[in-house]
Amino acid sequence: MKLDDAGGFVAEEAERPLDRRDTYGAATIESSLYEAAIAANVPIDVLMDLVRVFSFDVDFQRDVQPGDRFEVLFDGFDDEFGERVRNGEIRYASMTLSGKTLAFYRHTPTSGFTDFFGRDGRSVRKALMRTPIDGARLSSGFGKRRHPILGYNKMHKGVDFAAPTGTPIMAAGDGVVEMAERNGAYGNYVRLRHNNEVKTAYAHTSRFAKGVRAGSRVKQGQIIAYVGTTGRSTGPHLHYEVLLNGRQVNPMSVELPTGEQLLGKDLKSLQALIPSVDARLAAARDQARLVASNDDGNPGR
Ligand SMILES: [Zn+2]
Known part of the structure; x- marks a missing residue:
C-alpha cells in the first residue's frame, strides 16, 4: 500500500x-x-x-x-x-x-x-474543455454552411471533429448525463448538464461508454462515447455542441469560466x-x- x-x-x-x-x-x-x-x-x-x-x-x-x-x-x-x-x-x-x-x-x-x-x-x-477528443481534426466550424447532405445553406450549431470510428470522446466537464440515446439526425447522442446554464452534446457516436446513461454522473475527461457516423452523417466524426441557457454557442469562442485560484x-x-x-x-x-x-x-x- x-x-x-x-x-x-x-x-x-x-x-x-x-x-x-x-x-x-x-x-x-x-x-x-x-x-x-x-x-x-x-x-x-x-x-x-x-x-x-x-x-x-x-x-x-x-x-x-x-x-x-x-x-x-x-x-x-x-x-x-x-x-x-x-x-x-x-x-x-x-x-x-x-x-x-x-x-x-x-x-x-x-x-x-x-x-x-x-x-x-x-x-x-x-469549466469545459474546448476539444473533448484527442488527436482529432476540426473539420467544420460553427456557423452558416452548405449542408453536405441536404445541399442548402444551414446554420451549423456545433463544431465537427473528424476522427476514426471508435476514437474515445471525453466529457468536456463534470456533469450529469441528461440523454444517452438515439436522437434522430444526431444518431447516438449524449447530452451532459454541467450546471444550471451550460450543457454539452455529442452526436453521431458509434456507441456509448459503459455506465453512461441518463442520470449517471461523469467526471471531466471521462470517456462517455466513441466516434461513429450514426444519424445524418457523411462519415465518422464527432459533432460537438455547447449549449448556454438552451442555445447552441460556438465552443471555440465562448468565454469559459476560469478555474480555481489557490x-x-x-x-x-x-x-x-x-x-x-x-x-x-x-x-x-x-x-x-x-x-x-x-x-x-x-x-x-
Ligand atoms: Zn456537425
Missing part, C-alpha cells in the same frame, strides 16, 4: 517494490506533437495525459506549430532490474507555443482535488513544492543532455 496524492491508500499493482524514478521527455515539434513525442521516447499514455493537461488552453489543431516545444517530468516505476513496469503521474509539464510558455505543476490543495497549477496558483482546469495556505504549499520540482527538473535536463552527448560519442549504442 502507498499513499496517493489525496492522502488515501492505494493498492500496489505488483507485490515487488518498484522504484519510482523521475522520467523526463522534451522535444521540439517538427511535424506533429505525436511524432515529436514518439521521437523523444515519451510513452503514449503520458502523451495522452499531457494533451489532457493542456486541452483547456490549447487547441491542438490550430495552436501547435513547427518549432513549438514541450517538456514533461513524470513518474516511472521500475522493477529491480531497472525495467520500466509502468508510468505514473505527470509532475510538471510545459508547452512553448509561438514563443509563449505555459507551465503547470501537479499539486493537491486542501480541497483534496489534485490538479495542475501555474506558478501563480491558477488551476489549468476550466489562496492562503494552498498557495503557500504550491510555492513550497515548486522549487523541489524545479530542482528535479534541472537534474533531469542535465541527465538528458548527458545521455544525448554520450549517444553522439558512441554511435554503436
